[in-house]
Amino acid sequence: MSISTVTIPGTPPIDLAFERFGNPTDPAALLIMGAGAQMISWPLDLCRQLADTGLQVIRFDNRDSGLSTHLDDAPVPDFPSVLAGDFSQVTYTLSDMAADTIGLADALGLKKIHLVGASMGGMIAQTVAIEYPDRTRSLTSMMSSTGAPNVGLPDFSVLSKLGSPPLEDRQAYIEWRVRSLKAIGSPGYPFDETSVAENAGLAWDRDHDPHGIIRQTTGVIKSGDRTEKLKKLLLPTLVIHGDADKMIDVSGGQATAAAIPNSELHIFPGMGHGFPQPLWKEMAQLIAAHIHRAEKQDQP
16 A cells, blocks of 8 residues: 555646555545545545455545645635635636546546545535546545535534634644544544544645645635536435534535435434544445445446
8 A cells, every 4th residue: 555646637737646445456436535635534444444345445635635736826716705706716626626536537447436525525526426427336425515505504603713724833733633623523422632633743744735725615616506416416325424513514415415316315423524433334334335236236
């Protein structure tokens, strides 16, 4: 297991850093992470548990995160202006990030893939399923939403207290990230401060670009509401959410499941915006069972 990089053709070309688990001949599950987060936010043991079920698991850094290409020459959008509808400085959208995902699949020789996306990654996964239906075997959308403006809203009373990440001081960043993830985390489960701090330090060492998350988030806003397009999806879909999510309210997951025909909705009590360790085994079992069912359905 080691980190590799592929170049996705385009304007500009994007280098995507990725890591692969399991047998490369097994069905491929691409794990897509959320805004401002890196592939290391997918818990390593969760990846390994998925691989142990007979899956080829691939996690990767999105553009503008981790060890993948950062669009440093692109404008930094003014967030209030974007909220007001001015997208003139927004460089890319979810469609571009979906194309990155398909580009990674192309580079790895994967004709059909299973999509597992968390938060913004769920939105990217939904967009891949919408725009590349012939490449998608199944969709798992986790702690995500449809883009509709009336669902999946954050709890601003919690987020407003966190402040901006201090991106000039490693220790201050680690402390901020621990505080932030505790605030939006899972009140029904223990908070592992030591592991969170270790992951935050690794994240800092890999990348602490202050503008990547702004470009990603404004790209999400520009992409708009996917509800009507989601209603036309015809693929096995699993929606996972926590009922204590302060970043993307559980209504976002409920709306996703309501939009996509015949989807399965699983809500974890006490889970917030994250991956509490006591749920890794059950999550892996849910996702793996969903993917393996889809594999059987796809066989002639």
